[in-house]
Amino acid sequence: MRNPVLIELTRGALVESLHAGAVAVVRADGEVVASVGDIASPIFPRSAIKPLQALPFLESGAVDRFGFGAAEIALACGSHAGARLHVAGVTAMLAGAGQSATALACGAHEPMDAATVRQMIRSRTSPSPLHHNCSGKHAAMLATAAHLAEPTEGYWRPEHPVQLRIRQALEDTTGYALGPAALGIDGCSVPNWAMPLAGLARAFAGLATGEGMAPERAEACRRIRAACWAHPDLVGGQGHLVTLIMQHLPGRVLVKSGAEGVYGGAFVDRGLGFALKIDDGAKRASEAVVVQLISRLHPAAQQLGSDRRLANWRGLQVGEMRAGDALAAMLQRLR
Amino acid sequence: MRNPVLIELTRGALVESLHAGAVAVVRADGEVVASVGDIASPIFPRSAIKPLQALPFLESGAVDRFGFGAAEIALACGSHAGARLHVAGVTAMLAGAGQSATALACGAHEPMDAATVRQMIRSRTSPSPLHHNCSGKHAAMLATAAHLAEPTEGYWRPEHPVQLRIRQALEDTTGYALGPAALGIDGCSVPNWAMPLAGLARAFAGLATGEGMAPERAEACRRIRAACWAHPDLVGGQGHLVTLIMQHLPGRVLVKSGAEGVYGGAFVDRGLGFALKIDDGAKRASEAVVVQLISRLHPAAQQLGSDRRLANWRGLQVGEMRAGDALAAMLQRLR
Numbered sequence: 001m002r003n004p005v006l007i008e009l010t011r012g013a014l015v016e017s018l019h020a021g022a023v024a025v026v027r028a029d030g031e032v033v034a035s036v037g038d039i040a041s042p043i044f045p046r047s048a049i050k051p052l053q054a055l056p057f058l059e060s061g062a063v064d065r066f067g068f069g070a071a072e073i074a075l076a077c078g079s080h081a082g083a084r085l086h087v088a089g090v091t092a093m094l095a096g097a098g099q100s101a102t103a104l105a106c107g108a109h110e111p112m113d114a115a116t117v118r119q120m121i122r123s124r125t126s127p128s129p130l131h132h133n134c135s136g137k138h139a140a141m142l143a144t145a146a147h148l149a150e151p152t153e154g155y156w157r158p159e160h161p162v163q164l165r166i167r168q169a170l171e172d173t174t175g176y177a178l179g180p181a182a183l184g185i186d187g188c189s190v191p192n193w194a195m196p197l198a199g200l201a202r203a204f205a206g207l208a209t210g211e212g213m214a215p216e217r218a219e220a221c222r223r224i225r226a227a228c229w230a231h232p233d234l235v236g237g238q239g240h241l242v243t244l245i246m247q248h249l250p251g252r253v254l255v256k257s258g259a260e261g262v263y264g265g266a267f268v269d270r271g272l273g274f275a276l277k278i279d280d281g282a283k284r285a286s287e288a289v290v291v292q293l294i295s296r297l298h299p300a301a302q303q304l305g306s307d308r309r310l311a312n313w314r315g316l317q318v319g320e321m322r323a324g325d326a327l328a329a330m331l332q333r334l335r
Numbered sequence: 336m337r338n339p340v341l342i343e344l345t346r347g348a349l350v351e352s353l354h355a356g357a358v359a360v361v362r363a364d365g366e367v368v369a370s371v372g373d374i375a376s377p378i379f380p381r382s383a384i385k386p387l388q389a390l391p392f393l394e395s396g397a398v399d400r401f402g403f404g405a406a407e408i409a410l411a412c413g414s415h416a417g418a419r420l421h422v423a424g425v426t427a428m429l430a431g432a433g434q435s436a437t438a439l440a441c442g443a444h445e446p447m448d449a450a451t452v453r454q455m456i457r458s459r460t461s462p463s464p465l466h467h468n469c470s471g472k473h474a475a476m477l478a479t480a481a482h483l484a485e486p487t488e489g490y491w492r493p494e495h496p497v498q499l500r501i502r503q504a505l506e507d508t509t510g511y512a513l514g515p516a517a518l519g520i521d522g523c524s525v526p527n528w529a530m531p532l533a534g535l536a537r538a539f540a541g542l543a544t545g546e547g548m549a550p551e552r553a554e555a556c557r558r559i560r561a562a563c564w565a566h567p568d569l570v571g572g573q574g575h576l577v578t579l580i581m582q583h584l585p586g587r588v589l590v591k592s593g594a595e596g597v598y599g600g601a602f603v604d605r606g607l608g609f610a611l612k613i614d615d616g617a618k619r620a621s622e623a624v625v626v627q628l629i630s631r632l633h634p635a636a637q638q639l640g641s642d643r644r645l646a647n648w649r650g651l652q653v654g655e656m657r658a659g660d661a662l663a664a665m666l667q668r669l670r
Contacts, residue, residue, distance in 0.1 A: 002337065002355075009595075009616070012519035014529055016379050017595050017616035020337075020355075044351050107648030121456045132648065184347035185653040194349055260344075260352050280615040281344070281352035313442030313467060318520045 003037035004326030019285035026201035028211035036330035042194035046258030062147035073227035075136030081237025082111025082131035097143035134188035174199030205273030208266035338372035339661030354620035361536035363546035371665035377529035381593030397482035408562035410471030416572025417446025417466035432478035469523035509534030540608030543601035
């Protein structure tokens with residue numbers, strides 16, 4: 001299905017470019033409170049699923065076994081920027097679990113933190129797997145395997161117990177069966193399971209409330225929420241939208257971005273989970289939609305998004321970025 | 336109008352993201368040879384229009400007056416990468432026309448050439464307007480004004496004679512009237528006129544053939560073609576797709592990229608102009624479409640595009656980038 005237009009970019013009197021997509025706002029029991037577009041077909045949540053992939057890290061007892069706390073949980077839930085504090089945090093986490101960075105199967109990419117990139121260019125150093133935005137999640141997977149005396153070798157493969165536990169946690173919390181047709185390999189080489197936006201939003205509603213969960217899982221959810229709000233700079237990085245939002249709305253909003261235009265999150269004090277995906281994968285559009293969505297219930301969040309006035313290289317206004325009619329109508333229905 | 340899907344990106348067994356858009360292939364007399372999507376509504380051609388914006392630079396006599404040749408014409412037509420050869424070329428061009436870099440109204444942005452960016456970070460220098468990808472076009476505009484003894488001040492404003500001549504040349508070559516509703520301000524602050532894709536493709540067919548033009552304009556078109564093929568590295572930069580294509584197919588294919596997912600170009604030996612726009616503005620999609628389009632008539636061009644096999648940070652194949660049915664059907668109609 002082709003989704004409705006959520007975001008339009010104008011230049012002069014015309015719409016120059018547009019972004020279609022879908023949004024779901026759902027309660028923990030699965031009731032859809034508001035939506036736009038196709039929320040029933042499977043999409044890949046990518047890194048937006050990390051806070052839920054972290055469940056077995058807590059539920060297995062690995063966090064407590066190695067004396068980890070909120071910082072390590074936040075790193076497990078995060079897509080970090082590869083800055084010094086992130087690399088130091090993951091390094092300490094691996095050491096705490098008796099693991100080495102050479103065991104990380106995420107690959108390497110240039111850090112997202114611009115200052116760190118400049119520093120690496122000046123010192124002529126190359127990024128390592130520790131700089132990969134997923135290295136905290138991978139460290140948590142390695143720690144879980146080590147704690148349970150499972151082989152750490154191949155922890156990233158779909159059939160490894162570490163991944164099977166995650167798949168089970170995702171089936172439980174989304175309410176959907178995740179069969180082989182839903183399997184994708186993520187940018188960091190671990191399985192990423194396609195699920196309907198309604199399911200992703202429902203899982204976040206569960207994470208926000210613990211509703212309908214066994215006490216151990218509800219407690220794990222509580223610790224994940226507390227960790228993300230205690231260390232929003234480890235879930236993203238300086239200036240990252242998820243970091244800004246959770247710095248401004250601790251206790252109220254949980255949010256996580258994913259590649260290809262995905263966001264998942266929750267209005268925690270309202271018991272509502274949300275999820276969105278831009279059809280074309282554009283980050284500028286997913287960021288604009290999540291800011292509009294969160295601003296609907298928390299108007300001060302509007303300032304956290306990029307300027308809706310589009311300026312050129314000399315600072316002249318050339319157009320604007322605005323909600324399309326379908327998004328505006330959906331936001332009207334959300335109160 | 337929402338356009339058909341031109342490009343799909345898969346992950347595992349599913350389509351993860353998609354890009355819609357439109358393509359026109361047109362003769363110089365305006366006959367549409369093949370098309371997909373809406374080629375009648377106005378779109379902003381952005382930098383894809385530069386080879387046509389260069390017409391008055393030649394027709395006014397400015398090129399000959401200042402002793403300029405193919406290199407300066409290519410810089411006027413190009414979106415350069417801000418590398419040393421580009422900055423040196425534009426600096427010499429400004430000096431040749433008695434102008435200074437302080438007159439450039441394009442603003443400044445980080446060069447697109449990665450090696451130059453690394454060098455600037457190491458030497459702690461900031462980009463100047465000379466590094467702006469449009470500085471060659473701006474130098475040509477300043478030179479034209481100087482040659483015709485017009486004020487160079489405000490050469491970027493829509494009502495300045497430099498811009499009025501360009502608008503006239505675009506109306507002539509596209510076959511469309513460009514009224515105030517079509518006016519957009521480009522990233523470099525000069526007017527960018529919205530036009531149907533059919534008109535952009537027709538203008539490129541004219542540039543490729545000189546058909547139906549006065550001898551002076553046909554000769555200017557011939558010199559523009561020759562300049563782009565003589566200096567494809569000045570029209571783009573090392574590794575840029577337009578540079579690679581024109582390096583591999585000189586005398587046969589003319590091509591120019593624009594922001595927000597636009598390409599314009601011509602199959603010169605077939606007398607066909609083409610133009611395309613991706614609805615969401617994605618560069619990955621416009622590049623994939625232009626490679627598929629050019630490969631249809633010149634199969635060897637397939638290798639110039641990025642790998643259609645999508646790999647992750649560890650080099651594992653996770654999916655592929657492929658033509659949607661609508662694009663595949665349109666390509667079938669082109670022979």
